[in-house]
Amino acid sequence: MAGLSLAYYLSQSPLRNRSILILDSELKNRNDRTWCFWEPDGGSATYTSAFDSILFRKWKTVSFHGTTYAGALDMGDYQYKMLRGIDFYAFVRNELNKHPTIEFQQATINRIKDTPQGGFVIADDEPYLADYVFDSTFALKLDQSENHNLLQHFKGWVITAEKPCFNQNQPELMDFRVAQHGDCRFMYILPFDEKTALVEFTLFNDQLLTDAEYEAELLQYIDHFLDTGGYKICETEYGVIPMSDESTEENHAEHIIRIGTSGGFTKPSTGYTFQRTQRYLQAIVKNLAETGKPNRRSSWxxxxxxxxxxxxxxxxxxxxxxxxxxxxxxxxxxxxxxxxxxxxxxxxxxxxxxxxxxxxxxxxxxxxxxxxxxxxx
Ligand SMILES: Cc1cc2nc3c(=O)[nH]c(=O)nc-3n(C[C@H](O)[C@H](O)[C@H](O)COP(=O)(O)OP(=O)(O)OC[C@H]3O[C@@H](n4cnc5c(N)ncnc54)[C@H](O)[C@@H]3O)c2cc1C
Structure with missing residues (x-):
C-alpha cells in the first residue's frame, strides 16, 4: 500500500521522470484486505482524494455498541470510507503503467543496506543501487521491554444473508457484545447492503488465537445478534497489525527511508494506517521535490x-x-x-x-x- 502510494505521488510530482523500480515478492492481484478511514467529503482538499473514484462504499455515520451506550455516533463532517485492496492495486498499477520510467519487478528482497553511493538492495540475487530506497518490508519483531507491544488481530467473513439484517447506512465500529476474557474484544461490521457485510472479530492483546477460536466467536455472534435466515460466507479476511510504540526510525539511514507500517505510520492505539500513510507520503514527496531530501519533519x-x-x-x-x-x-x-x-x-x-x-x-x-x-x- 505505502510503496504503490508513494510511486503514485511521485508520478504526479515534478519527479515523475526519475527512474523508479518497484520490487515486490507478490503480484498484489488479490483482494487481500480492505482499508477504512474517515475524512470529510472534501474533494481535492483531503489526503486521500486521489482514490475518491475507487471508493467501494462511504457512510455518513457509524454506530457503536458499548457497555452503557448503543447507537449512532455523530461524525460531524467526516465520512467513513472503504477502499478494497484489489481496486487500489489495479487503479495505481494502471496509472503507473502510463509512465515508462516506472517499472515493476516481482522479486524477493534479501538485503537492504545503506552505502556512501546510495541505497543498496539485493533481490533474487540481483543487486540494485538507488539514490533512495523506500522500504516497506516489515517483520513483526517487537522486543524492547520499555515499549508496549500489543497486536490488533482479526478474522472476518463477508457473508450474504437470506434475509435483510444489516443497516446499510451504518458500519458498526465496535460492538462489545462478545465475551471480553479480560481483553479488548469486539465485532466490526461493514455493511455493503442489507444482506451483505464484512463481519470481523477483532482483539487488541498479545496472543493470537487459532482459526477455530476466531470462527467460534463469529458463528456465535452471527447466531445471536443477526437475523440472517441462513447465510453463506463469500470471502475471508485475516490480519495482524502491530499496536506498538517502538520507535521505527523512519529516516534511519541517509539513503533508506522506511514507509508504511515499517516506517511507524500505523497509529499505535488504533492500527489505522491508510490515511496517515497518504498524509505522510505526500509530505515526503513534497520535500523531495522541493529540497532533494525526503525528510518529513514534525514539531516537538x-x-x-x-x-x-x-x-x-x-x-x-x-x-x-x-x-x-x-x-x-x-x-x-x-x-x-x-x-x-x-x-x-x-x-x-x-x-x-x-x-x-x-x-x-x-x-x-x-x-x-x-x-x-x-x-x-
Ligand atoms: C487485513 C488487513 C486489513 C487492514 N485494514 C485496515 C483499515 O481498514 N484501515 C487502515 O488504516 N489500516 C488497515 N490495515 C493496516 C494497514 O493499512 C495495512 O497493513 C497496509 O497494507 C500497510 O501498508 P504497508 O505498505 O506498510 O504494507 P503492505 O501493504 O503489506 O506492503 C508491504 C509489501 O512488501 C512486500 N514484501 C514484504 N517483504 C518482502 C520481501 N522480502 N521482498 C519483496 N517484497 C516484500 C509485500 O508483498 C507487500 O506487498 C489493515 C491491515 C490488514 C492486514
Missing part, C-alpha cells in the same frame, strides 16, 4: 500524540481498566472529537476535554509507568 509539540498512544497502550497492556468501558466513554462522550483526536488534528484544549471523559486513576498510573519505562529503557 505534535510529538505529544506519541505519549498519548503509549499511555493508552499501557492501560490496555496492564489491564488497568476494562477496555469496553474505556471505548464506550471515548466514543459515547466525544463523538466527532474522538475522530479528530485520532487524526492528531485536535487543539490541546479539546484533548483535555477528551481526557476528562476517561477514568482518571488508571490513566494517571499509566502516565507515570510510561515515564518510568522510558527513563530506564
Amino acid at each position: 509539540f505534535a510529538g505529544r500524540f506519541k505519549l498519548y498512544d503509549s499511555i493508552f497502550l499501557n492501560v490496555l497492556e496492564k489491564h488497568r481498566h476494562n477496555a469496553d468501558d474505556i471505548f464506550t466513554r471515548v466514543y459515547a462522550e466525544n463523538h466527532h472529537r474522538v475522530f479528530t483526536f485520532l487524526d492528531e488534528d485536535t487543539r490541546f484544549i479539546d484533548e483535555l476535554r477528551l481526557f476528562a471523559t476517561m477514568p482518571f486513576l488508571p490513566f494517571v498510573y499509566a502516565f507515570f509507568d510510561v515515564l518510568r519505562r522510558k527513563a530506564i529503557g
